[in-house]
Amino acid sequence: MRKILVVDDEAVLIEAIAYNLEQSGYQVITAMDGMSGLELARKENPDLIVLDIMLPGMDGLEVCRQLRREDRTATVPIIMLTAKGDEIDRVVGLEVGADDYVTKPFGRRELLARVRALLRRADYPVSLEDRSSTQDASTDKGGIVPPRSELVAGPLRIDQAGRRVNCRGQELELQPKQFDLLTYLVRNRGTVLTRDQLLHNVWGYDYAGDTRTVDVHVRWLREKLEEDPASPKLIQTVRGVGYVFRS
Known part of the structure; x- marks a missing residue:
């Protein structure tokens, strides 16, 4: 319980x-x-x-x-x-x-x-992509389909099952929502995602359009991932639209 x-x-x-x-x-x-x-x-x-x-x-x-x-x-x-x-x-x-x-x-x-x-x-985080790709997959005895184990993008290695992130050889400590946001961005690398898309797909429900929530979490991630958070290379802002992960 x-x-x-x-x-x-x-x-x-x-x-x-x-x-x-x-x-x-x-x-x-x-x-x-x-x-x-x-x-x-x-x-x-x-x-x-x-x-x-x-x-x-x-x-x-x-x-x-x-x-x-x-x-x-x-x-x-x-x-x-x-x-x-x-x-x-x-x-x-x-x-x-x-x-x-x-x-x-x-x-x-x-x-x-x-x-x-x-x-x-x-x-464990399940994105829309994982839900669709695992609907017909076999399940374990507990009925849970584990997500694809590892994502690799540039200097990042994301262990989805273990919820661990390694960046440039160093393991990072991320809060649950930071991990979910980063994983979703990496899964959709190269695709510009609006703040509303991120709110819907990462937070999972109507967040009343409070897009500052996304901005705060992106800033946290940049401080942990980027060599120079003031000039980010991985999580980039697309002015007037949202964010894109580039590896």
Whole structure:
């Protein structure tokens, strides 16, 4: 059973989130302040964290920042809860390492969809190409078709099954959504992809046109992949359109 940590200081909201997640088959643990949430994340090793930004004591941004610095929690998917219309909080949340965010107030189905999408991609990423190419393939006993094992593009070697990336002989530490975005770009190398295409195919649901999410993740990838992030050679911007991976 997947374990989800929910951190929020509103008792009614945290109870509602926990109830809906439990009804969907998840084990839920909760905390009502940042420090307690951080300690539970370290102790319980959750599969995913739902984290409010506005928390007493240590806020959600600092909790996220600290989790990303520690080996055991560096790649756990994090969904941040933000106030309606608070774009600065959303962008800063992505900057410090959150994988996704949900704006309050939100519906039960929206949160569950994002939880499922992140957990699915944490298991292994499946792009549209992989879905179509493996539909008729034989499956293992668990019914899962593994993606093609390795992608090689220029200085990159991507182990899809192991979710590892090696660049110029050095293994990189990528967060789940960074790995998914890079893998999708490499699979479609040479093809200019719009931000909306990337949102749809990598994030897997309607992201309300918030294309800054893509820009932030691309900047992260460039800092880790490019020899000179200010003059990228691998992930290039096509002005007014989107991005293209060139190897």
